[in-house]
Amino acid sequence: MHSAKHRLLAASDGTAHQLVSHHFGDQTYGKKIYIQAGLHADEIPGMLVALTLQEELQQLEKEGRLRCEVVLVSTANPIGLAQVVLGYPIGRFDLASGRNFNRGFPLLAGKIAEAVEGELGGDAKKNVATIRRAWRDLLLAQQPRQTFDDLQRALMLLSLDADIILDLHCSREAALHLYTGEALWQQAEPLARYLGASASLLAVDSGGQSFDEAHSFTWWQLQQRFNERFPIAHGSTAITVEHRGQRDVNDELARKDAAAILDYLTWYGAIEAQVKPLPPLAYPATPLAGSEQFYAPVTGILLHCVEPGARVSAGQQMFVIVDTTDGTRTAICSRTAGILYMRRDVRYVRQGDPLGRVSGEEVIRSGYLLSA
């Protein structure tokens, strides 16, 4: 293993953040895995999974069993980690700008297409290499204005040529679930099986320009644009894994999830080991646009009626909100049958606040599909 430090644009005089990446294996196999955690810096479960992976990868490397290059960034957001307000860590949003650290990644398909138009040919793999080169050049040519943009650019530069990209997050109170591109499901499904994912949410473009979509949507757009004329091989499989809820931080879970990720990498051929039989899929993949998002119809004390990961039937009571002055109770029921894969961690809500989400098979939403 060797480590590299990437100094980020200073936010103010006398301060500096740096990103550290750990590199395993070598490039001779022509395959690359990229794993990061903590892009939302207050989501600690994935960071512990990444550190567990770091130990395991060092051992695998020592034993000469890595069949690919692995880049691991266990602390993907040093800016967010430094943000504390009145004792509370704030890691989801950049305090300086209000921007969500996992939204608004640069989508460069249009510019990449312009740059490679004359260079593409009939070799689908060569076209991938050409696109990756152009993509890198475009990112290097950018002049980030703020530390936030510099961080996003640094993470894209570390990952854009990877074949498998895992972005480890967690939700508020949640069962393990994942997000990936519709076209990537076949490649991602074994990971959902090994991890025992309670839900797998698929979208082409959720509208949020999240890190995984900055990869998958870019490849999808380029394939749509050129496929008639130039074949483009599979660029990358980018997956966001939600390692349960924010407080689900312990070694037992981290070891379990890290082992599942290593099983997936073995299945992929990145590690020399016996491929473990694929466990059954806990729940079929569903469209992200099919998830029902619940909102508080009134203000009051929030009582949860369903545990994360539980199956829900249409019409089932999900939440009760108790009025704080007269005790009136308002029940909120699901219109959707599926899995309650996440819910809010607060116990008092104001009218209009989001409460939780149930996966569903029927598309019921459009436009922007993620949370803020």
Ligand SMILES: [Zn+2]
């Ligand atoms: Zn997150």
